[in-house]
Amino acid sequence: MLIELSIKNFAIIEDLTIPFEKGLTVLTGETGAGKSIIIDAISLLVGGRGSSEFVRHGANRSEIQGLFFIEDQTHYIYSKAQQLGIEINEDQMVILQRDITAQGKTICRINGKLVTLAILREIGQTLVDIHGQHEHQHLMQVDRHLSLLDQFADEKINNAIMEYKEIYKTFVSLTNQVKQFSENEQQLAHRLDLLQYQLNEIEKANLTPGEDNTLYEERLKLSNGEKLYKMIFDSYHSLYGDGKGLDWVMLAMNNVEEAASIDKELTSLKETVDNCYYLLEEASYSLRDYYESIEFDPNRLNFIESRLNEILQLKRKYGESVSEILEYASKIEEEIDSLLHREEKIEKLESQLESIIQDLFIEAKNLTQLRREAAIDLTEQISRQLKDLYMEKTKFHIQFTDRTATDKDPMIDGKNIYFNEDGIDKIEFLLSTNPGEPLKPLAKIASGGEISRIMLALKSIFSTQHGVTSLIFDEVDTGVSGRVAQAIAEKIYNVSTKSQVLCITHLPQVAAMANTHLYISKEQSDDKTVTKVASLQEKEQIEEVARMLSGVKTTDLTRENAKELLSQANKKKFILKS
Incomplete structure (x- = not known):
């Protein structure tokens, strides 16, 4: 059920917090006081369509929060929250929040976690069912x-x-497939010609998977041949030659070997230095072989540039990589076969x-x-x-x-x-x-x-x-009066014994059946229009029901009628409960 609703800077509502109870809560008040605006806020909270027009004039954003108590552990929201990584504590409380900026952007949260509007709507619709006049x-x-x-x-x-x-x-x-293959001959012939041209173009290129990546690597190597030669040549001569790296490592190796003959504990260290020397020696030979093998071949580089350009042209038509191009070729090959054997x-x-x-x-x-x-x-x-x-x-x-x-x-x-x-x-x-x-x-x-x-x-x-926890009726009693109005009031109350019900009404019979009666009013404050909500006690409820009965001016007679209506409603509620 909805425990509390908080609304800030929404339409004519500046800052409003409304607690709700179990059973039937009715909202009454003069036309234009803001009753339907509260329902609009709840509608937005559970994923309804929003707009920057809802933001109160002069404010940067509207903020709507709803606190729900979900007692049923099998309710859909528990499995969905687990799926989304949203934590619901042992208190079984869920907070939905929706902000709308003056620019029309929507920000949605469930228990503090950012979610999409679609997810807010999916979960919100399992918590609240709003029935308005448009339904x-x-x-x-x-x-x-x-x-x-x-x-x-x-x-x-x-x-x-x-x-x-x-x-x-x-x-x-x-x-659709049958329809596609049953199209007129001219369209199919054009399609077949196009596909065969595309397949021939791809096959003529004689591509191999990963070819483009291999060519990019070779081009990089060839275009930097001189720089590569110099770096490897310098590396080799830093290691090999009189007074170079290997000579110093050999000196260290000989000294450690002689020291190890004196102290056996240095034997493992000696082996490490020996291994390093022989590894460096082998690496120096490999460096020499590598730089001696380097050749600059401008013809090969030109070929690679031309081949990569050819592949690029194919990528622009058929896919972002050689693999995608080959996959496309395989796909159209199947379609060509289907077109050639269309009847079958x-x-x-x-x-x-x-x-x-x-x-x-x-x-x-x-x-x-x-x-x-x-x-x-x-x-x-x-x-x-x-x-x-x-x-x-x-x-x-x-x-x-x-x-x-x-x-x-x-x-x-x-x-x-x-x-x-x-x-x-x-x-x-x-x-x-x-x-x-x-x-x-x-x-x-x-x-x-x-x-x-x-x-x-x-x-x-x-x-x-x-499994909806809260039902909202927005003036569903339009067009009825008399005993029918009383029947509707009793029906709505009966629904509220199974689910929490919030009801906007102009019927005194419905208002009299309420467990909680909220009065919505509109006031002028500092050149601003402000909506306020008051929970009515017994005397105040009598006055409001009397106002609803009279329609214009409250009199002692309408107050007596209101008392009688409320007394009968209490008796009826007792019977319906039992």
């Missing part, structure tokens, strides 16, 4: 319905999806593709069966949730249809089948809001309030199935 639009988009069903099925379907996608990748690859290649690919299509269809049908089973379960659960939300006469149905195929798609049992990366299923949520009316697409007949309740029903179901 209603997701429910209205038919292409989102399949992902919602798969999200519900979760572990029951994950392996089947992975197996299908693995085969689908092979299917796409083979399909197409026949082989089509045979492989036919086999893969059969496997893909089997996996797709298995995926469809699992989705249909999950759809029955989801429909039953949503129906129960909707009943609690005073939509008991509403019928919810998940319709399965085949995706639209063309004659270019694979044919199985005399029927064209359209495969995509999610399978062959196209699903749509259907709704009938009144008895006797036919089921129709949800997106066409559901009102704003109905959409809110359906999405809340989904969240209520998903909250029991996933």
